[in-house]
Amino acid sequence: MLNHPDRLLPADPNVRAVARRLLAEVEHLPIVSPHGHTDPRWYAENAAFPDPARLFVVPDHYVFRMLYSQGVPLEALGVPRRDGGATEQDGRAIWRLFAAHYHLFRGTPTRLWLDHAFATLFGLEERLGPDNADRHYDIIAEHLARDDYRPRALFERFNIEVIATTESPLDELKWHAMIRESGWGGRVVTAYRPDPVVDPAFEGFRDNLAKLGDMTGEDTFSYQGYLEAHRKRRAFFKSFGATSSDHGHPTAATFDLDPVEAEALFRRVTGNAPVSAEDAELFRGQMLTEMAAMSLDDGLVLQIHPGALRNHNGAVFARHGRDMGADVPTATDYVHALRPLLERFGNETDLTVVLFTLDETAYARELAPLAGHYPALRLGPAWWFHDSPEGMKRFREMTTETAGFYNTVGFNDDTRAFPSIPARHNVARRIDCGFLANLVCEHRLDEDEAAEVARDLAYGLAKRAYKL
Amino acid sequence: MLNHPDRLLPADPNVRAVARRLLAEVEHLPIVSPHGHTDPRWYAENAAFPDPARLFVVPDHYVFRMLYSQGVPLEALGVPRRDGGATEQDGRAIWRLFAAHYHLFRGTPTRLWLDHAFATLFGLEERLGPDNADRHYDIIAEHLARDDYRPRALFERFNIEVIATTESPLDELKWHAMIRESGWGGRVVTAYRPDPVVDPAFEGFRDNLAKLGDMTGEDTFSYQGYLEAHRKRRAFFKSFGATSSDHGHPTAATFDLDPVEAEALFRRVTGNAPVSAEDAELFRGQMLTEMAAMSLDDGLVLQIHPGALRNHNGAVFARHGRDMGADVPTATDYVHALRPLLERFGNETDLTVVLFTLDETAYARELAPLAGHYPALRLGPAWWFHDSPEGMKRFREMTTETAGFYNTVGFNDDTRAFPSIPARHNVARRIDCGFLANLVCEHRLDEDEAAEVARDLAYGLAKRAYKL
Amino acid sequence: MLNHPDRLLPADPNVRAVARRLLAEVEHLPIVSPHGHTDPRWYAENAAFPDPARLFVVPDHYVFRMLYSQGVPLEALGVPRRDGGATEQDGRAIWRLFAAHYHLFRGTPTRLWLDHAFATLFGLEERLGPDNADRHYDIIAEHLARDDYRPRALFERFNIEVIATTESPLDELKWHAMIRESGWGGRVVTAYRPDPVVDPAFEGFRDNLAKLGDMTGEDTFSYQGYLEAHRKRRAFFKSFGATSSDHGHPTAATFDLDPVEAEALFRRVTGNAPVSAEDAELFRGQMLTEMAAMSLDDGLVLQIHPGALRNHNGAVFARHGRDMGADVPTATDYVHALRPLLERFGNETDLTVVLFTLDETAYARELAPLAGHYPALRLGPAWWFHDSPEGMKRFREMTTETAGFYNTVGFNDDTRAFPSIPARHNVARRIDCGFLANLVCEHRLDEDEAAEVARDLAYGLAKRAYKL
Secondary structure: OOOOOOOOOOOOHHHHHHHHHHHHHHOOOOEEEOOOOOOHHHHHHOOOOOOHHHHHOOOOHHHHHHHHHOOOOHHHHOOOOOOOOOOOOOHHHHHHHHHHOHHHHOOOHHHHHHHHHHHHHHOOOOOOOHHHHHHHHHHHHHHHOOHHHOHHHHHHHOOEEEEEOOEOOOOOOHHHHHHHHHOOOOOEEOOEOOHHHHOOOOOOHHHHHHHHHHHHOOOOOOHHHHHHHHHHHHHHHHHOOOOEEEEOOOOOOOOOOOHHHHHHHHHHHHOOOOOOHHHHHHHHHHHHHHHHHHHHHHOOEEEEOOOEEOOOOHHHHHHHOOOOOOOEEOOOOOOOOOHHHHHHHOOOOOOOEEEOOOOOHHHHHHHHHHHOOOOOEEEOOOOHHHOOHHHHHHHHHHHHHHHOOOOEOOOOOOOOOOOHHHHHHHHHHHHHHHHHHHHHHOOOOOHHHHHHHHHHHHHHHHHHHOOO | OOOOOOOOOOOOHHHHHHHHHHHHHHOOOOEEEOOOOOOHHHHHHOOOOOOHHHHHOOOOHHHHHHHHHOOOOHHHHOOOOOOOOOOOOOHHHHHHHHHHOHHHHOOOHHHHHHHHHHHHHHOOOOOOOHHHHHHHHHHHHHHHOOHHHOHHHHHHHOOEEEEEOOEOOOOOOHHHHHHHHHOOOOOEEOOEOOHHHHOOOOOOHHHHHHHHHHHHOOOOOOHHHHHHHHHHHHHHHHHOOOOEEEEOOOOOOOOOOOHHHHHHHHHHHHOOOOOOHHHHHHHHHHHHHHHHHHHHHHOOEEEEOOOEEOOOOHHHHHHHOOOOOOOEEOOOOOOOOOHHHHHHHOOOOOOOEEEOOOOOHHHHHHHHHHHOOOOOEEEOOOOHHHOOHHHHHHHHHHHHHHHOOOOEOOOOOOOOOHHHHHHHHHHHHHHHHHHHHHHHHOOOOOHHHHHHHHHHHHHHHHHHHOOO | OOOOOOOOOOOOHHHHHHHHHHHHHHOOOOEEEOOOOOOHHHHHHOOOOOOHHHHHOOOOHHHHHHHHHOOOOHHHHOOOOOOOOOOOOOHHHHHHHHHHOHHHHOOOHHHHHHHHHHHHHHOOOOOOOHHHHHHHHHHHHHHHOOHHHOHHHHHHHOOEEEEEOOEOOOOOOHHHHHHHHHOOOOOEEOOEOOHHHHOOOOOOHHHHHHHHHHHHOOOOOOHHHHHHHHHHHHHHHHHOOOOEEEEOOOOOOOOOOOHHHHHHHHHHHHOOOOOOHHHHHHHHHHHHHHHHHHHHHHOOEEEEOOOEEOOOOHHHHHHHOOOOOOOEEOOOOOOOOOHHHHHHHOOOOOOOEEEOOOOOHHHHHHHHHHHOOOOOEEEOOOOHHHOOHHHHHHHHHHHHHHHOOOOEOOOOOOOOOOOHHHHHHHHHHHHHHHHHHHHHHOOOOOHHHHHHHHHHHHHHHHHHHOOO
């Protein structure tokens, strides 16, 4: 059986019994997905997904990184090359290669997500492997060709109440407009991710600023015009449902320069001279504080996703570009880094800053103490490499005792892998119910309270924290 | 039921059965509290505690920080303002606000401590909430008015064999004198916490030195006079039962300068010029080594509590002062930081240095390897944010295999919240018994040994390590 | 009973039942020991071990460090002094002192290893303590005098299929030659550990280079000659079965200088002027990259064991020398440190670099993400202080979800304590089976898959990763 009804619940029979009861209350609650990277074009065009490999393998860096780590070339998995060089085009060939390496995913969340999708979407009951690769491929391909497996139908089948995508300020949001105009009832909102125009190290930063100026009619090479352009684009994003911004910086550094210094910095990073690493860091940090100031005005929730060293593998980046599974977390300080922003806005009760981390050592040491004190702070869920059963357990074990449950914001699936969305939320619900069941069985929490918390973690907190 | 007899014991029935047997041997052992922050005035004057809010909410930063993090102003919780500005004075109003937010403490140790006190001291059986806030308030208030709920009666009810308070060298110890003169049999000792006169960054450092000079008749602006003044005050503290000193520095840095450098440093930090951050750190670190030297002479156990960045929230500090729940741990190095002290005194078998940490990453990586080698080192228990069920489990899981149980020193409650003392010791005993029961059930330890260790962890080690 | 058949298996009856079935498949598989520090002279000469104390106490830093931490002088345990000063010579006296402190090892892996050896090798059934110290001593001593307790007999009794020792390039490998010439069938291979000739901070570095020159006929004071000397010695080591090199640097730093810079650096570190700490670090890091280049040619697996601050205790080092239990781990960066080597060789599928750590915070944050992407990387098992039940659990919990099982390399015993070898492998097999059993009972893995993984972790991965 691919998707056992007791999967991920604690093994102890008494604890499992409590966990089952808690899960029964939350397993079928609608999905609130306040942060993620699905493609709005899917919902706009509602075209069928092309084939099993292009749905499950080619776009999923969790999948192809594992095979690559064991010597499988990315080209053989159909991952496009920047130079247009040859890559495998036959979906079935890619699928067979994937199936032949399926054992690599033993013990990983990817395996859980895939098996969940295989079982619930396609009725598959056998574990994928070299022997049944073709059969699985055929069954999945047949389903994908059906109308009730197009994106909107899946969206409804997945019981998604609302999903946020993530776009650059330079995006015209045309797919979002098309969704709206289509009259379809699915709720898809955008989120404001301004990295291309706040990070001086981003490819084409100056060109991006020029484009931002064109889009807004502001002089984006003056600091005030630049800030005003952000305000306009944030308002535009809000008109497409955005309730949050998102910031993916190398560190959590924030700064709060005085206006004269800030203007001078802006001139340096937008001038013709090369931008120093220090100035780039300073500007990114200053912009986090500026974004917090704008959030106080327009109500967008500010998300900070720091700590990934992107594109660690130069050769893979040169050949295939970004998001190739070669991003690696680094040790991340929060206690000093966030202080400038918190000194200015930490006591605001109308601001919500959601902190994420790839450095679990910060959970108990820095993040829970900060979120357990500052009114403006909340903790995002276990993220990316830690969006996994053990990662989620560690998140709860290391944050709850200091920050409680109510300084956290429920689950984010954060994914571009559409069929994994229900699986990911389901994993989170199961792990949280198991964690709560253990508290109940150790008499640290009453079961009626645990049920209330379970509903909040599965549904209520995400809606409230993200104002959805 | 607020305080289930099996609370915190492992859920597995076999492990729980062993844990119950171990707990039965230690649950009612007397409390040895070698380090904490209760107010000696309570024991000296033996006045009734004013009201439930002023006992449980207003003075407890664990409590009010959590409500503050969710937007409740500290003023509404009766936390005094430095400027004398208005704060809520009605204990019942504070209590209702607290009760309305009691769900925030789900899954936290604060909840366990409060429920323990509510149940064992006041016979309360219902979970606190908005509906029963007044009833709880009335019942607690009635009890607090009774003579058998005054501090000394509670001290005896709590079965405290000995408790240490913590005082500055500038303290006259008049409450300790009053306790002694009263003829009451309760054993309350002091501990020597010289931060105000060893930390050049402490408010009023130079004035404090002058006062220290007045109290001791030493020239505290000469290094030798300054050191001699410490020796005299340590002797005075010993005459009030002190067996330890305590040091709460930002880092664990120690230094061992040669006498000429040390004198020059002393002149710099006590002169009229502003003291550099480097010199302040250097002097604090030098003084740890000097204190170790004095400990070799007078036998005081030296405790190091490093790694808190104090008063992270400038606005709250300005409005309410210190200890407002706004201290945040930082990454803390021990292996390099302690080396100068250890080079000089680490091999002394007559010295005991007890190390604490707020950075759990140091447990397995640095603290257990250090304590598992140096005769002078012992590990203090899980501290502050980590004084919690999960925190204690992680402490045992990450220190025992390298340092064993006998390089640890039993439990510290470290609290200023008097009614939480029995609860905190009880939590520690339960977690330790659960940890030991698991070792027994996995056949890593025999049950007779586990029982002996349980008694040592609950009672014997604290008495021996702290010479109480 | 000293060695319960269910020891270390999870306490839950259902999980334990699965774990037992998995263990039954792997408990008696042959031992593949790809990395360790046993003395090849034992296998060459096959002399009887001298006495119980000299087998179990005197040479084992895990044992004597714990007694030292509690005030027992190393001299009393027979640990030799560099100055030839008096130390206890009476094995029985040492043994009694050890037995009197046996309680210190409660909860430690040392206790498990010792009890395993006492039970399986000598039939002892009682826990060691002061009362039975002499009886244990006598029984062990009798056995050690027997022919079937000599090294080769134990090797066969332990079911060792192959064991690697570790030697310096300056070693003539005469014991290995003697083993080969003896015609004995035991497979003992060497491994290439060039610290004495790649670390400019190593005692006698320049003399070592000169000796390396003599041994190889190369001019080891020219960079090309020096590198060629390595190649020759690696080939010589390969002729004695070596399949790996090993590198124990203070950090994981690697560098990839251009040839001109590398030559200039080589001249600086081999010249007569004192070598700066920066240059020493730079050269060690450069040599890791050079060794990776050689590995691509000759196929040796490259092991990196970074992060120990050696000889932390100056007094103990002065009196007793290296490896006295006074090495302490430090925080260790991998993500930046390894990048130069990985930029050059990380995508090579014919290279295997095995990474170890003493800093567990790197498992989930850096090591699993790196090994889950780069084809050239694999993760070594939990090491040294973390070679323990809890340490192994943390290793699996923090690496599996991102790197899977197949980017790990099975178990290393890494020991110089011969009788602990079967115990250590047995502990690893039990912990892995318990971890897998939990995955099975939480329906995260099918039992047939778990059995296959168990066999790979116990046997297959080590053979394949180390090409043994």
